[in-house]
Structures are given as structure tokens and as C-alpha cells.
Amino acid sequence: MDSGGADEGTTARWMATHRGMYERATRHPFTVSIRDGTVDLVAFRRWLGQDYMFVREFVAFVASVLLKCCKQSDSTDMEIILGGLASLSDELSWFKKEAAKWGVDLVGTSPLSSNTEYCRFLQSFDDPEISYTVAITTFWIIETVYQDSFAFCIEEGHRTPSELLGTCQRWGSADFKQYCQSLQQIVDRCLANRTPDAVKSAEEAFLRVLELEVGFWDMSSSQS
């Protein structure tokens, strides 16, 4: 930490201010049912097929974040984002393997409306007018919702079915947490020297992601 000030970081403040919304996204009945061992496997399969399609869009989104980053030429940020992008290659293979295991037909799956809405939001970042700060904020909170949600499923006292532990570990691992924290540091640093309007735009993106994540879990549990 080189700030030396009492400021805990803007992102931590947002998480406290919008705690209710953050918890709706990260303690959703769907992921809590995984932890409780009561998850409906039809819903789990639906989530798997939908999330595979989401991650394909997410690749393009992360590429757009990387591009904005490169235009700002901060080489440390670039390496972290590039690492995130590279790991999505493995993630797509994982989805295919997992889909085969659960009998989910990825080719025959089409996106449900909450997924389509989320993917449109991701596509909107192609616009070069959207700032790197807003884009990296969005990237960080998207990853963090999964990190927090799935880490809870492997925390002490969980009753997560053993065949779902691999899924939970993918996003709930200490490594993934570390990666999310690196992203968070980038975001806080970017926000530290932005105008109040720019910070407000990033906060709006943060809230929009939480809303979209809740919609995605709702969709997975109930096909809305």
C-alpha cells in the first residue's frame, strides 16, 4: 500500500454502501442451495449451459478491457488482464468437459433472456468512448461475484455435493481470490485519480453488474 492515507479504497466503500445488493448477488438462493446440498440439478445444468455461452461473450469483453488498458499503457495492469484472458481458454475447455459429464448439449442451447441482456451489456464495451476505469471496474466485479458466491460453497460447514466441488473450486479457490484482489487494486488505483463524475459512472457499472448477476442466478434457478 503506497497511499498512506486512511482511505480504504473506493471499491470497499461501494461494497459497504451497497451491501444489500452485493449480498443478493453473492448469497443468491441458487448458490446457497449448492452449499446446502439442496440444489436442483436441472437448474444446475441450465446454469452450466447458459454460463458457457456467457463466457464466450466474456472473452470478447475481456479483450475489449485489454485493448483499453493497452491504450493507457500500464504494463502491470496489462499482464494481469492478459492472464485473466488466457485462463478463459482453459475455462471454455472445462465447460465442455463438464457439459459432457452432466449431459448438457452446448450446441443445442440457446441463451435465455437474462443471459442475452447481460451479453448485450458486455458488448456495449466495444465502444471506445467507454473508459478503461469503467471497463476494469466492470471486469473486477463480474469476477468477484463468482469468487464470493462459490467460495461460500466450499467454506466451513458446507454440504456441497461432491460432484459440484470442482465447479465451486474453479471460482472459489485461493488463487482466484488473489486474482480478484489484484483486479480490485487496479480499480482502486484507477478511481483514485478520477473526477467525481467518472467515479459515479464506475459505481453505476458496479451496480448494473450486481443486478445482472442476480438476474443470471434467477434465470438459472427458474428459467425466467
Ligand SMILES: Cc1ncc(CO)c(N)n1
Ligand atoms: C454470469 C457470470 N458472471 C461471472 C462469471 C465469472 O467469470 C461467469 N462465468 N458468469
